[in-house]
Amino acid sequence: SELADSEIQLKQNLAQLESLVKIRTTELALAKDNLWAMNEAQLIGRVGTYVTDIKTGHWQGSEVLDDIFGIDATFERTIPNWNGLIAPEFRQELLDYYYEVIATQDNFHKEYQVVRPVDGRTCWVEALGEFSFDDLGKPAFLRGTILDISDRKAAQLELQTYQNHLEELVQQKTLEIQQQQELLRDQELRFTLAVEGADEGIWDLNLITQELYHSPRMTTMLGYTPDELPPAREVWQTLTHPDDYPQYHQKLLAHIEDADVPFETVIRLRHKDGTWRWIRSEEHTSELQSPMYL
Numbered sequence: 001s002e003l004a005d006s007e008i009q010l011k012q013n014l015a016q017l018e019s020l021v022k023i024r025t026t027e028l029a030l031a032k033d034n035l036w037a038m039n040e041a042q043l044i045g046r047v048g049t050y051v052t053d054i055k056t057g058h059w060q061g062s063e064v065l066d067d068i069f070g071i072d073a074t075f076e077r078t079i080p081n082w083n084g085l086i087a088p089e090f091r092q093e094l095l096d097y098y099y100e101v102i103a104t105q106d107n108f109h110k111e112y113q114v115v116r117p118v119d120g121r122t123c124w125v126e127a128l129g130e131f132s133f134d135d136l137g138k139p140a141f142l143r144g145t146i147l148d149i150s151d152r153k154a155a156q157l158e159l160q161t162y163q164n165h166l167e168e169l170v171q172q173k174t175l176e177i178q179q180q181q182e183l184l185r186d187q188e189l190r191f192t193l194a195v196e197g198a199d200e201g202i203w204d205l206n207l208i209t210q211e212l213y214h215s216p217r218m219t220t221m222l223g224y225t226p227d228e229l230p231p232a233r234e235v236w237q238t239l240t241h242p243d244d245y246p247q248y249h250q251k252l253l254a255h256i257e258d259a260d261v262p263f264e265t266v267i268r269l270r271h272k273d274g275t276w277r278w279i280r281s282e283e284h285t286s287e288l289q290s291p292m293y294l
Contacts, residue, residue, distance in 0.1 A: 046148035052079065054131075054139045061146075068125060068148045070116025087113035087122060102131065102139050111149065124153040203281075205233060207256065212236070221279075223272030241268035241276055248281075 048065025052058075057079045066072065069085055086094060090112040101108050108129035113122050129144030201218025205211075210233045216226045222239065229235055237245060244267040255263035268276040 048146040048148075050142075050144060050146065052082075052142040054142060065146050068123065068146055069114060070118035070121070070123075072118075075117070085114045085117070087115055089113075105131065105133065108142065108144060123148060124150045222269055222277065228272075239269045241270070244268050 046064065046068060048062050048068050050059055050061040050065055059077050059079065059082065061069075061077065066075075069075075071085075075081065083091060083095075094110060094112055097110055098108070108127060108131070111124065111126050113124055115122055126147040126149045127144060128147070129142050131139045132141045132143070134140045201221050202213075202215035203218055204213040206213075211231050212233050212235060213231060214226070214229050219226050219229050222229075236248075240248060248265050248267050251263055251265050254261045264281070266278060266280045269279050271277050
C-alpha cells in the first residue's frame with residue numbers, strides 16, 4: 001500500500017513538472033518572439049540601445065547602435081572612444097549637458113552629430129538616457145537609446161532653406177511694393193500740383209460703391225465747402241441742369257460699358273448761389289476720374 005501511494009505521488013510530481021516545463025517553454029518562446037519583434041522594430045526604426053557602466057567606463061550596445069555609429073566588434077567600447085565618435089563641435093556642449101543631468105538627476109535627451117569611422121559620414125542622432133545611482137548618490141549606469149534622425153534633420157534643413165528663400169522673396173516683394181507706392185505717391189503729388197496749377201477740379205466715381213469723390217477745388221468752383229457736397233453719385237443729378245443731364249448720363253454709361261469710348265461733355269451745374277455755371281468734364285485716365293473746368 002505504501003509503495004502504491006509513493007507511485008501515485010511520483011506520478012503527480014511528474015505531471016506537475018511536465019506542466020511547469022510546458023509553461024516555461026511557452027514563456028521562453030514568447031520571450032524569444034518579443035525579443036525578435038523588438039530587434040526588428042529597432043532595425044526598422046533605426047533605434048539602437050546601450051548600457052554604460054559609469055564606474056568602469058565601458059558600455060555595450062545593440063547591433064543597430066553599431067550600424068548607426070559605423071563601428072564593428074573591433075571597436076573598444078569605452079566612454080572616451082564614445083566621445084571620440086561625437087562631431088568636434090558638439091563635444092563640449094554634450095559634456096556640459098552630461099554633468100548638468102547628473103547634478104539634477106534628470107533624464108538625458110540631446111541631439112548631436114557623430115562621425116562614422118567606417119565611412120567618415122556625419123550622422124545626426126537623438127540620444128535618450130536614464131541614469132541609475134548607487135547608495136552614495138553617485139551615477140552607476142546610464143541606459144538608453146540612440147535614434148538615427150539624419151533623414152528628419154535633412155528634411156528640416158530643406159524646409160528651413162525654403163522658408164529662408166520665401167522670406168527673402170517676401171522682403172523683396174515688400175520692397176517692390178513700397179517703391180511702387182512711393183512712385184505712385186510722387187505721381188499723385190505731381191498730378192495734384194499740376195491740376196491745382198491749372199485751376200482744375202477732380203471727381204472720381206467708384207463704380208462698385210457708387211461713391212463720388214470731389215476735390216476741394218471742384219467744390220469751391222460751385223461755391224461749396226468740401227463738406228457740403230455729399231460723396232454720392234446722385235449729387236450730379238441734383239446739380240446738373242435738367243436739359244444737360246440726359247446727354248451727360250448717356251455718355252457716362254457708354255464710357256462705363258466700353259472704356260475706349262471717350263468721355264467728354266460740357267454741362268451746366270448749379271452754383272450754390274443758384275446760378276448755372278458751364279463746366280467741361282473730360283476723361284483723364286482709363287478710370288472714371290476726370291478734371292473739371294469752369
